[in-house]
Amino acid sequence: MVADIGYGVIFIAFLVALYSVGAAIYGDRTKSAGWVESARRAMLLLWPLISISAAALIYLLVTNHFEVSFVYEVISRDMPTYLKITAWWGGQAGSLVFWSWLMSAFASLVTLRKWDRDREFLPWVIVVTSLTTAFFLALVVFYENPFAEFWRGPDGKLIADASGNAIKSMFAPMLNASLAIPTDGNGLNPFLRNPGMIIHPPMLYLGFVSFVIPFAFAIAALITGRTDDRWIRITRRWTLWAWLFLSCGLVLGSRWAYDVLGWGGFWGWDPVEIAALMPWLTGTAFLHSVMIQEKRGMLKQWNMLLIILTYALVIFGTFLTRSGILSSVHAFAESAIGPAFFTFIGITFVGSIALLIYRWPDLRGETEMKSMLSREALFLLNNLLFISVLVVCFWGVVFPIISEIFTGQKVTVGPPFYQTATGPLFAGLMLLMGVAPLSAWGHSSLKTLGRAIWKSVIAALVITIFLFFTYTANPIALVAFFLVAMVILVTLQEFWRGTAARMKAQSENAFTAFWRLVGRDRRRYGGYVIHLSMMLMAIGILGINLFQIQTQGTVPVNSSLSLGGYTVKYDSVAQFPGPDGQQVTRAVVSVYQGNNYLGDLYPRIDYYPTEKQNMTIPGDRPTLKDDLYIILVDWQPTSTNGATFKIFVNPLVNWLWIGAIIFLFGIIFAAWPDRDAERVPARSHHIHQPDANQTGAAD
Amino acid sequence: MSKMQNSKTQGRKTQNAIALPILLALTCGLVLASQPYQKVFAQQPVPTPSDDQVNQIAHQLYCPVCEDTHLDVCPTEACRQWRDLIRQQLSQGWTEQQIKQYFVQQYGVRVLDEPPQTGLNWLIYILPPVIILAGAFILFRALRMWTKPGSASAASGSKDETVKDEYVARFEEELKKRK
Numbered sequence: 001m002v003a004d005i006g007y008g009v010i011f012i013a014f015l016v017a018l019y020s021v022g023a024a025i026y027g028d029r030t031k032s033a034g035w036v037e038s039a040r041r042a043m044l045l046l047w048p049l050i051s052i053s054a055a056a057l058i059y060l061l062v063t064n065h066f067e068v069s070f071v072y073e074v075i076s077r078d079m080p081t082y083l084k085i086t087a088w089w090g091g092q093a094g095s096l097v098f099w100s101w102l103m104s105a106f107a108s109l110v111t112l113r114k115w116d117r118d119r120e121f122l123p124w125v126i127v128v129t130s131l132t133t134a135f136f137l138a139l140v141v142f143y144e145n146p147f148a149e150f151w152r153g154p155d156g157k158l159i160a161d162a163s164g165n166a167i168k169s170m171f172a173p174m175l176n177a178s179l180a181i182p183t184d185g186n187g188l189n190p191f192l193r194n195p196g197m198i199i200h201p202p203m204l205y206l207g208f209v210s211f212v213i214p215f216a217f218a219i220a221a222l223i224t225g226r227t228d229d230r231w232i233r234i235t236r237r238w239t240l241w242a243w244l245f246l247s248c249g250l251v252l253g254s255r256w257a258y259d260v261l262g263w264g265g266f267w268g269w270d271p272v273e274i275a276a277l278m279p280w281l282t283g284t285a286f287l288h289s290v291m292i293q294e295k296r297g298m299l300k301q302w303n304m305l306l307i308i309l310t311y312a313l314v315i316f317g318t319f320l321t322r323s324g325i326l327s328s329v330h331a332f333a334e335s336a337i338g339p340a341f342f343t344f345i346g347i348t349f350v351g352s353i354a355l356l357i358y359r360w361p362d363l364r365g366e367t368e369m370k371s372m373l374s375r376e377a378l379f380l381l382n383n384l385l386f387i388s389v390l391v392v393c394f395w396g397v398v399f400p401i402i403s404e405i406f407t408g409q410k411v412t413v414g415p416p417f418y419q420t421a422t423g424p425l426f427a428g429l430m431l432l433m434g435v436a437p438l439s440a441w442g443h444s445s446l447k448t449l450g451r452a453i454w455k456s457v458i459a460a461l462v463i464t465i466f467l468f469f470t471y472t473a474n475p476i477a478l479v480a481f482f483l484v485a486m487v488i489l490v491t492l493q494e495f496w497r498g499t500a501a502r503m504k505a506q507s508e509n510a511f512t513a514f515w516r517l518v519g520r521d522r523r524r525y526g527g528y529v530i531h532l533s534m535m536l537m538a539i540g541i542l543g544i545n546l547f548q549i550q551t552q553g554t555v556p557v558n559s560s561l562s563l564g565g566y567t568v569k570y571d572s573v574a575q576f577p578g579p580d581g582q583q584v585t586r587a588v589v590s591v592y593q594g595n596n597y598l599g600d601l602y603p604r605i606d607y608y609p610t611e612k613q614n615m616t617i618p619g620d621r622p623t624l625k626d627d628l629y630i631i632l633v634d635w636q637p638t639s640t641n642g643a644t645f646k647i648f649v650n651p652l653v654n655w656l657w658i659g660a661i662i663f664l665f666g667i668i669f670a671a672w673p674d675r676d677a678e679r680v681p682a683r684s685h686h687i688h689q690p691d692a693n694q695t696g697a698a699d
Numbered sequence: 700m701s702k703m704q705n706s707k708t709q710g711r712k713t714q715n716a717i718a719l720p721i722l723l724a725l726t727c728g729l730v731l732a733s734q735p736y737q738k739v740f741a742q743q744p745v746p747t748p749s750d751d752q753v754n755q756i757a758h759q760l761y762c763p764v765c766e767d768t769h770l771d772v773c774p775t776e777a778c779r780q781w782r783d784l785i786r787q788q789l790s791q792g793w794t795e796q797q798i799k800q801y802f803v804q805q806y807g808v809r810v811l812d813e814p815p816q817t818g819l820n821w822l823i824y825i826l827p828p829v830i831i832l833a834g835a836f837i838l839f840r841a842l843r844m845w846t847k848p849g850s851a852s853a854a855s856g857s858k859d860e861t862v863k864d865e866y867v868a869r870f871e872e873e874l875k876k877r878k
Contacts, residue, residue: 263772270767326766369845377842384838388831399814399823407819412761414812421827552750614774634779644750 003068006056007147007170010097013049013104014141016042017134021127028123036119039126040111046104046133054101057094057146061087067181069168070094070146076187076610078581086198087188092322092337093146095201099318100136102202103209107133110213110238118234124220125213132212135344143336145170150180187610193580196256200249204276207246208314211283213238215311218304222355227300227362232290240671243287246280247667251660262616262631264550264648266656269418271326271397275317278393282310285386292376295441297366299376301356302383304363308352315345325401371443378436385428392421419545423476430483430538433531434490453486456493460485477546484535484542491528491535498525518669526670533663540656543626547651552633556642560592564649566628567592571600573635573643582606582615587632587643591621603632603645626651748789756795757782763806770810 020042027035057070061084066072074087074094089098107129111122140146148168151159154176159167166180167173191197214235221231253273258266267273286306292299320326323338356363369377396413403411438444438452464482472478495514502513518525551563560569571588578584586604590597601619608615621628627650634644757771762778770778781802788798802810814820 261772262774263769268767268769272767369842372842372846377846380838380842384831384834387834388827391830391834392827395823395827400809402822403814403819410807410809411814411820411823412767412809412812413814413823414761417813417823425831550751550754552754554750616774646750646754 002056002059003065003147003149004170006053006060007141007145009049009056010053010137010147011141013046013053013100014134014137016045016049017130017137020046020130021134024123024126024130033119036123036126039123039130043104043111043126043130044108046130047101047108050097050101050104050137054088054097057097058085058088060147061085064185066183066185067149067179068146069148069150069166072150072182072185074185074188076185076581078610079188080580083188083193083198083580087192089201089205090188090192091146093140093144095205096136096140096144096322097146098202099205099209100133100140102205103129103133103136103212106209106213110216118230120224120226121217121220121231121234124223125216128216128219129212139337139340143340150182151177152180153177184610187581187608190582190606190608190611190613190615191260194256194260196252196259200252200256203245203252204249207242207244207249208279208318210238210242210245211279211307211310211314214242214286215307218307219352219355222304222352222359225359225362227359229290229293229297229300232293232303236290237671237673239283239287239290240667243280243283244664244667244671246276246283248664250276250280251664255657255660260615260617262618264548264618264629264631264646264650265544266653269396269415272321274393274397274418275320278390278397279310279313279317281386281390281393282306282313285383286310288379288386289383292379296376298369299380300363300365301360304356304359306383308349308356311352312345312349315341315348319345320397326397371445373439373444373446373449375436375439375441375444378432378439382429382432382436385425385432389422389425392418392425396421426538427480427483430480430487430535433534434483434487437490437494437528437531453490456486456489459489472547474546477542480538480542484538487531487535491531494528495525522672523670526666529666529669530663533659533661533666536655536659536662538659540653540659543652543655544650548648550646550648552644552646554634554641554644559642561645561647563647564626565593566598566647566649568601568628568630568645568647570643570645573632575637578606580608581610582608585632585635587619587635587645589619589630589645591628601628601630603630605632605635622654624652624654627653748786752789753782753786756785756789756798759795759812760799760802760810761812763802763810769812 020039022039023035023042024039027033027037027039060068060071061075062081064071064075064077070091070093074091075084079087087094089095107126110125110129145168148170150166150168151173153159153174158180159173159177161167172178214231217231217235221227250273253276254266257263257268261268286303289299289303289306293303319338319341323341324335325338371377396418399413400411403409434456435449435453438449440448460482463485464478467481468478495517498517499510499514502508502517503510506513506516508516549564551561553561555561555570557570557572560567562568569590569592571590573585573587575583575585584604584606586602588600588602590600592598598621601621603619604617606615606617607613616631616633619630627648629648629650631646631648632643633646635642754771758769760770762768762770762773762775763781764777765773765775768778770781785798788801793801799811803815808815814823816824
């Protein structure tokens with residue numbers, strides 16, 4: 001009954017979404033405000049409808065309705081309630097409902113707040129957001145129905161297809177069939193039970209769906225011909241929040257990998273990771289290049305292209321992880337949703353590009369570059385580098401599929417390819433982070449830049465020489481540390497210069513001057529905080545990638561392994577049942593540095609009997625200098641050999657996590673709404689000067 | 700006036716002269732960096748190989764069964780057996796290349812952490828640098844065209860001086876202070 005309600009309501013939501021699209025198009029074509037308003041209200045109805053369906057699904061999960069196939073696949077009786085709720089996005093069908101639910105929430109937010117200020121955009125924003133929601137709802141309704149149930153025939157046997165797979169459907173597949181209710185479910189994949197993994201997918205999805213909003217406004221701008229920067233000003237904060245969510249998702253995913261996967265690293269250049277990184281790359285390029293349009297009226301065509309690419313990559317990322325194409329092209333061909341996704345991406349991408357080509361002449365810049373060292377030129381170079389990283393990532397993910405199609409041979413594109421290809425590109429981006437903040441909009445010369453940067457360069461060189469004598473002679477590390485030092489010094493210098501200027505001009509004390517400086521231009525100084533945090537993260541990434549050491553050995557009780565100045569003594573091991581139905585094998589090891597006892601660590605293996613899966617949870621000792629990371633690789637109760645441990649010393653890696661926290665703070669700082677939200681735009685409009693009601697930027 | 704123009708032209712030429720090598724260096728770096736990652740290993744026969752020696756080779760191989768998991772960290776029983784096999788092969792004096800070759804023959808090239816440099820696989824190494832170089836060239840040409848002295852765009856740029864926004868003014872002011 002509850003499953004029927006859930007499915008029925010989501011089917012209605014799908015119809016409402018389609019109506020919303022149709023009414024918005026008809027309303028715009030016939031200039032009928034009534035139809036557009038009807039479309040808006042239909043779109044507002046989507047979120048409550050999908051919420052009802054989601055509530056039904058959660059109810060089924062929490063109350064162990066194993067006759068529902070999705071419930072059977074993702075939970076088991078022994079799972080705690082909070083995990084049963086989060087299992088909503090732990091399986092494919094549920095995650096599509098979750099995607100639609102978030103999408104409808106964001107679409108509602110757009111049309112609830114100050115929606116009547118941009119009436120010309122409204123119908124097309126509704127079309128894009130409702131169409132995207134309708135697509136995901138269609139996947140749920142027609143292909144991946146989380147409410148489908150198992151059935152048994154009159155003979156009491158489970159009804160299955162010719163291959164022996166149980167048939168899942170909303171309605172009885174034969175006369176006198178009744179619901180088949182398994183006694184227990186498969187349970188959630190143990191890897192998805194970690195707190196990091198519980199929050200990580202919602203954050204990624206939030207990032208994905210919120211990038212749909214700027215795309216919707218961009219398409220609205222293209223269709224209506226309003227090609228000034230109005231759409232960018234409206235969506236500026238949406239973009240920043242989208243970037244925040246996506247960044248947060250990536251950071252959480254990295255931390256989860258470090259804590260749970262037990263391989264001593266945080267980023268494996270795995271296609272699923274790259275699928276989430278790709279829209280982040282174009283989103284980051286977009287965040288920089290929109291500033292050029294706002295300040296100089298340039299790169300309108302490029303900004304449109306970037307947001308179209310970001311949207312396409314959002315859908316492509318979901319497609320990659322949901323279609324089965326990463327496993328094999330055969331899995332894709334057999335997958336119900338794979339071809340549907342592929343068609344949707346193709347149609348939306350080609351349609352968007354066609355619109356962009358149609359409006360191309362109207363999107364010419366109002367001014368052009370005057371100097372190769374101007375800030376806009378450097379931002380453009382920054383965009384080139386971000387897109388270059390994207391090219392490497394995209395090709396690395398797509399190539400195995402192409403290889404399989406054309407040669408029948410599956411290949412793996414692993415970390416060596418990505419590291420070698422993206423390393424110089426990231427170095428170029430770091431260099432730009434150091435130089436660009438010192439260049440001016442419009443024009444800069446080598447002389448002015450040189451004068452602004454020379455002190456930081458000299459100081460960074462001194463630091464690098466110091467590191468050469470005290471820490472490393474690795475040339476790649478030294479170049480990278482030089483760039484890190486330079487960016488940090490340039491950024492701090494920018495903070496200091498502004499504060500000092502205020503102290504002098506306004507006679508303020510240092511604290512007040514600093515506070516007001518950053519408060520008056522949060523976007524700029526938030527950006528600097530982000531740059532600083534990126535450099536801290538770079539220190540961590542360099543540390544673990546260039547200086548990680550590891551060893552593995554089997555030792556009896558009271559024996560030890562040594563690595564990087566640490567001695568790890570194996571004290572004992574114990575087995576006991578865990579709180580989540582798992583069997584825990586936990587070792588106790590004591591850690592020494594020389595003769596100094598530093599404490600005990602508890603690496604463990606959690607075995608989930610229902611899923612027949614092991615999880616290796618490391619014991620780690622984080623310091624600013626390094627992270628001692630110990631994995632219990634093997635221990636057999638019957639063996640007299642002792643236990644096998646793998647020990648990593650990951651130098652500087654904790655700067656990555658510190659940087660990540662500051663990074664997220666920096667984005668929130670930059671994106672937080674202004675008290676005077678209705679500010680006058682910074683740059684005069686040359687095209688389509690908005691009327692008095694419309695000049696207020698929703699930034 | 701013409702002297703001033705000459706000096707401006709000279710300045711731009713200097714900037715172009717510097718920007719061009721930077722771009723070229725960056726792109727050359729890219730090409731070099733994108734070259735196939737190749738290591739040559741010479742393995743001595745090891746009577747009792749340590750876990751570290753086994754892992755060093757296993758890390759360069761992917762689990763033939765699991766998705767995107769290196770063989771050295773894969774927790775499955777099958778992978779444990781494959782690691783034991785590597786240990787056995789090392790103790791029999793197999794070289795690293797021979798061991799990798801054995802896994803390729805048994806399970807296909809997908810066990811390698813990057814495609815071998817043959818046939819269609821060359822595309823993985825060639826295409827990104829070509830696209831990036833093309834992008835860099837287009838960008839450089841566009842920048843040169845935009846910043847060419849006396850061009851229409853430069854003229855429109857100078858016209859734009861009248862509509863400078865407060866940000867530009869502020870940055871210029873800051874730069875003046877730095878002088």
